[in-house]
Structure formats: structure tokens, C-alpha cells
Amino acid sequence: MKTRRSDRLIDMTHYLLERPHALISLTFFAKRYESAKSSISEDLAIIKRTFKARGIGILETIPGAAGGARYIPSINEVETRDFIVSMTEKLSEKDRLLPGGYVYLSDLLGKPEVLRQVGRVIARQYLDKQIDAVMTVATKGVPIAQSVSSYLNVPFVILRRDSKITEGSTVSVNYVSGSSERIEKMELSKRSLKRGSNVLVVDDFMKGGGTVNGMKSMIEEFESKLVGITVFAEASFEGHRMIDDYTSLLKVDKVNTLNKTIKVSAGNYLEKVFGEK
Numbered sequence: 001m002k003t004r005r006s007d008r009l010i011d012m013t014h015y016l017l018e019r020p021h022a023l024i025s026l027t028f029f030a031k032r033y034e035s036a037k038s039s040i041s042e043d044l045a046i047i048k049r050t051f052k053a054r055g056i057g058i059l060e061t062i063p064g065a066a067g068g069a070r071y072i073p074s075i076n077e078v079e080t081r082d083f084i085v086s087m088t089e090k091l092s093e094k095d096r097l098l099p100g101g102y103v104y105l106s107d108l109l110g111k112p113e114v115l116r117q118v119g120r121v122i123a124r125q126y127l128d129k130q131i132d133a134v135m136t137v138a139t140k141g142v143p144i145a146q147s148v149s150s151y152l153n154v155p156f157v158i159l160r161r162d163s164k165i166t167e168g169s170t171v172s173v174n175y176v177s178g179s180s181e182r183i184e185k186m187e188l189s190k191r192s193l194k195r196g197s198n199v200l201v202v203d204d205f206m207k208g209g210g211t212v213n214g215m216k217s218m219i220e221e222f223e224s225k226l227v228g229i230t231v232f233a234e235a236s237f238e239g240h241r242m243i244d245d246y247t248s249l250l251k252v253d254k255v256n257t258l259n260k261t262i263k264v265s266a267g268n269y270l271e272k273v274f275g276e277k
């Protein structure tokens, strides 16, 4: 039975939102709703216009027999700025300060609505890049990598600092932890990343940059390409940071362990993605 436009629009929107970056053919929708392709094209034009006006994302429409529609998740500048401002206020709370200039983030990065926004914001930075995998290191980077990968619709891979029999044979790299000046090791299962992959590195926090540098080394071991590095927050670091080309949503400018104050500002994301205002 032919489906009414109002019902088609709701179901089509849901179907597209559930499958980011997947190309869905007009033929598929025409059969699903027992409607003409011309009606489906009009439906998609309505969805495309609304997605753009509401900052939901981009609906690419590809003409021709092999064409169709593809939903590209995104987030607009106003919503991004509002989110980053709200996170700077949260991170500035006194009781978040940890020894060594770290900041307690696990409660924030355990909240589904925060993780959804972090994933959208980071994925938006790379929506026009070819990404084959999102990479992070266990443990606190994992929820961020999972969220970003869901918006990019690509797998995420997890490096570990400990060996696990369940990972099978692994590639191991040593790296200098900038924060602790210690030699650390991280491993990745040989099965998890194809050679020649385009890899996006994400993590929750960057201090000395040693961990991210270790992930860079691992990408080289897999003969793959580092497309970008984006962290939720970075700490100011007096030493020599081993990484200079990265993006951070937030920056912990100053911590005062005596009166337990933390000064947090926006990282370089807004400037890199939207240009400084």
C-alpha cells in the first residue's frame, strides 16, 4: 500500500539517521514505500532542506541510476560553541583537579549526551576527509573513539598498554611518556587495521603528547596514514611536547594545586574548524 508523504518523511529520516555515510538508493526507498521515484526525490529535498536549516547534518543527493541519498552527520557552529563553552565551565569545577596536572573527566565522558556531542563535533571536523578507522588507546579514550566512529560509520581500534591473549598476535611500539619521562609500551592486534588505512587518532586528554606520539608510531608500523589528531582536552605543558599538529576541544590553561583552581578555555578546535571570531 502506498505510504503517505508524512509517514514516508518520518520513516525515511529515521532510516538515514541510523546509517550515517551509507548511500541509500532511490529504488530502495521507492520499493519500501511503494511510491514513485519522483515522490521520493521530493521527499529527500524536504529532508535535505530541513537538515541544513536545523543543523542536523548534510543530506547528499547523488543523481543517476547509481545515485541515492547519503546522510553526513554534522553540527553547526552555534551548537558547537555552546557545547564547548558548557564543557569549559564543567572542567573548571574545583574538585576535578588531579595530581600531575590531570583533570578528572570520567563522569563527563560517561554521559551519553556528552559523548554524542563530542562524537558529532570531532566527526564534523573530518566530514570531508577519507577516514578508514578511528584509533585510540585504552581506557578513557575508548568511549570517544566509539562515538566518533559511529558518526563517521567506520571501525575504531583500541591500542592497549598491556598484553592480552585475546588480542592474538600484536604489533608493539615503545614511546616516551612526556608526562612521566618513562618508556612505555602499547600494542595493537595485527588483525585490527589494514595496511594503507587512513586513520584518525582521538583521545580524552593530552599532556606531554607521548601517548599520541605512540599512536603515530603504531600507524607507521601498519604502513597507514595519519589523517588527524583530535583530543577532548589538552593540558598546558611546560616541557617539549612531541606533537605539534593536533586539535583540542578544550585547553586546561592553568591549575593551582594550592587553592585547587583550574582555568579552562576553548582549545584550538573552533579556530581550526570555524576560523577565529
Ligand SMILES: O=P(O)(O)OC[C@H]1C[C@H](OP(=O)(O)OP(=O)(O)O)[C@H](O)[C@@H]1O
Residues within 6 Å of the ligand: 137, 138, 139, 140, 141, 177, 178, 179, 180, 203, 204, 205, 206, 207, 208, 209, 210, 211, 212
Ligand atoms: O599526553 P600524555 O602525557 O601521554 O598523557 C595523556 C594520556 C594519559 C591518560 O591516560 P591514562 O590515564 O594513563 O590511561 P587510561 O586512559 O587507561 O586511564 C590519558 O587518557 C591519555 O591517554
